[in-house]
Amino acid sequence: MSPARERRATLDTLPTPALLVDLDRLEANLRRMQERCDRLGVALRPHVKTHKCVEIARRQRELGACGITVSTLAEARAFADGGFHDLTWAFPAIPSRLPEAVELARRVTLRLTVDTPEGVAAVEEAARAAGLRLHVLLEVDCGDHRSGVDPGSQRAVELARALASSPHLAFDGLLTHSGHAYRARSRAEAAAVAEEERSVMAELAGRLRSEGLAVTTVSVGSTPAMAAAEDLAGVTEARPGNYAYFDATQVAIGSCTVADCALSVLATVVSGQPAAGRAVVDAGALALSKDPGPEGTEPRSMGRIYRDPAAGLLEPELRLSSLSQEHGELSATRPVGERLRILPNHSCLAAACFDRVHAIRGDEVVDAWKIWRGR
C-alpha cells in the first residue's frame, strides 16, 4: 500500500459529524433515473438542489442529462462557473434578484419561471432594461397547490400569451412540480400523481398550441412521481433531484429501498448514561435538519440509524427521538465512542447543512466535494 493510500481517511478516522455519499449507490441511482427517462422518452434535467455538487452534476451530464435545474442563484452561479450552460431556475422569479439573474443570463442560458402577471411584468422589465432576451417558463399547478397557475383557468392562457408576445422574452413552455407525490404512501399512489401531472400538462400544452402558441418545453418532475411514472406522453423533460441520494421519506413512499439510499451522516456517540437508558450523538438539527420525516409514521424518528449500511439494514427499534442544535438524542443507550451512520429523513436538507460531502467506496473515503450552499 502506498504512503498516500495509507494516509487516506476511513470511516473509522474521519472527524464527525460528517456527510457521506456512497459512490456505488449514487452511480446506480443516477444511471437508473437516466435509463428511466430514456425509456419514457423525456430529457432529464436533474434538480441539483439535492446535492449542490458540481462533481455529481458532471456525472449526471455524462450519463445524458440535458442540463440542470437550480433552486437558488448561488447554485446557478456555482454551476455556471463549473461549466454548466443550460440552467432552469425552478423558483418563481424574485424581483430583487433579477439583476443577478440578468448577469448570469449574459453568459449562460438561464430559464426563469413565472406564474403571475406581476412576475411576467418584472421579468419583462428586467430583460428590456438589460437589452437581452430572457428565457421564461410558465409554472403550472398540477395538483400540489403550492405555486403555479390553475391549468384550467383563463389566466394560464393569458400569461402564456403575454410571455409569448413579449419582444424581450423567449417563451420556452411549461413547468410543474408534483410535490403532492410526497404525500403518496405507495408506488401506485405515486404513479397516479405522475399520471395526473402528465395529463394536466399535456392538456394545457395542447390548449396553448391550439391557440397558436409554441410550447417547446413541457417539464415535470419530482422523485416519487418519476420513480413511479409509466407513461409520459406529451412531456418533454423531467426534473427530479432527490433520486441521486434518496432518503427515509422516499423509502416510506416506495420510491426506493434502504439499500438504494446513498447519503448518510457519520456520527459518534459522545454521551451516555447507561442507568438512564439514553445516549447522545454529535448530529443534531444542523446535521440532519429538523425535517420530521414521512407523515403517518409513529413514533417519529428524526433520522434512522443503520445497523448495517452495506446491507441497507436499519436498526428497527433505535430512534433519534429529538434533535437540538448539535445534539441528537437516541432512544436507547449505545457505547460511548461508537460511530453510527444515520439515514436522513430528507437528504436535500441534510446535505445543505454541510460545506462538503465525503465520497466513499466501501469503508474508504476517496474524495470530498464542495456543497454550494448559500443564496
Next chain:
Amino acid sequence: MSPARERRATLDTLPTPALLVDLDRLEANLRRMQERCDRLGVALRPHVKTHKCVEIARRQRELGACGITVSTLAEARAFADGGFHDLTWAFPAIPSRLPEAVELARRVTLRLTVDTPEGVAAVEEAARAAGLRLHVLLEVDCGDHRSGVDPGSQRAVELARALASSPHLAFDGLLTHSGHAYRARSRAEAAAVAEEERSVMAELAGRLRSEGLAVTTVSVGSTPAMAAAEDLAGVTEARPGNYAYFDATQVAIGSCTVADCALSVLATVVSGQPAAGRAVVDAGALALSKDPGPEGTEPRSMGRIYRDPAAGLLEPELRLSSLSQEHGELSATRPVGERLRILPNHSCLAAACFDRVHAIRGDEVVDAWKIWRGR
C-alpha cells in the same frame, strides 16, 4: 444626504431572502441580560451558537461578558481568530475532533466538557499526547435528561475525582444546561426550572468540595431559565445564548415579548393565485429551518408574519402553513411583490441558514456581519 448614504440598501431594496437583526433591540437584549447577571452575582458567558457573529460577541464582551461559549470547533476557531481567548466548548468532547481542540488550546483557553468515563479517558489521552494541560468541565444533568451525569450518582463524584487527579487536566468545575426550561409555558414555570438547576448544581458543588475537590466554576444556563431566575446562590456563571435575538418560541415561554425579538427574515411574496387564496414567499426550510415552534400551539406556523415590526405586532391569522426547501406557503393570499418580515420559531437555527446577517436601524441597513457556520 451623501452619495455613500444614498447607495445604502434599505429594506425596500435589499435582495431577498435576507436575515435582519434590529440593532436597537439587539443592544437592549444584550444590556438587559448583562444587568440581570450582574444583579444575580454571576458572570455572563454568552453562547455564541445563536448568532455565530464576532461583531455581536464583541458587543457582549464590551458590556461585561467574561468569555464565550461555543457549540462547534468552527465557532471556536473563528472567535479565537477574532480575538476571543476564553472559550468553553459546551458539547461532549468528540474523540475525533480532539486534535483540532488541542491545536486551539495551544493559543487560547478552550474548556472542554465531558460526562462519561470514556470522555475523561479520551481528553486525558489527548492532553498527555500533546504535552499540554487541557481545561475540563464535568457536565451535569440538572433535569433536562439529554447529556450530563446524574448529580446524585456516585459516578458524578468519581468522574470529578478522575478529572481533578489527572496531571494532564485542569478540572475547572461543573456545567449544566437547563434545556427543559424550553418546555415551560410561563415565566413561573421557567423560574421553577431555574431554581431546580441552581439547587442541583450548588448541592453537587458542595458535595464535591466536601470531598476535597476544588470547584471554581459552577456554570448554568438557558435563555428561558436566565430570563426568569430570581436567585443564583452557588452559581458562578451563566451561558444563555438565544436572548440576543429571542424568537417565537421564547415569546410563547414568556422570556420576552414580540417587541424584544431582534431577528427576522425579510422575504418577498413571489407567487399567488388569488382565486385559490394562497401565496408563496421566498423563505423556506433553508431560511427558517423546519423548527415547528413551541409545542401546544395549534395550528402550527413555521414562523410568524409581522404586521408591524417596529411596533412588535404580528399578523394574528396569517400563518406559514408549510415550508419546502426554498418555498414558504402562506395560509392566505397576499399581493405578489410585497415584502414581509418573518419572526422565526427558532432564531439559532434560522441564523445558521445564512452566511451573513444584515444589521438594521429602523428601515436602514447599516452593516452586514459574517455568520461562522460550518463545523
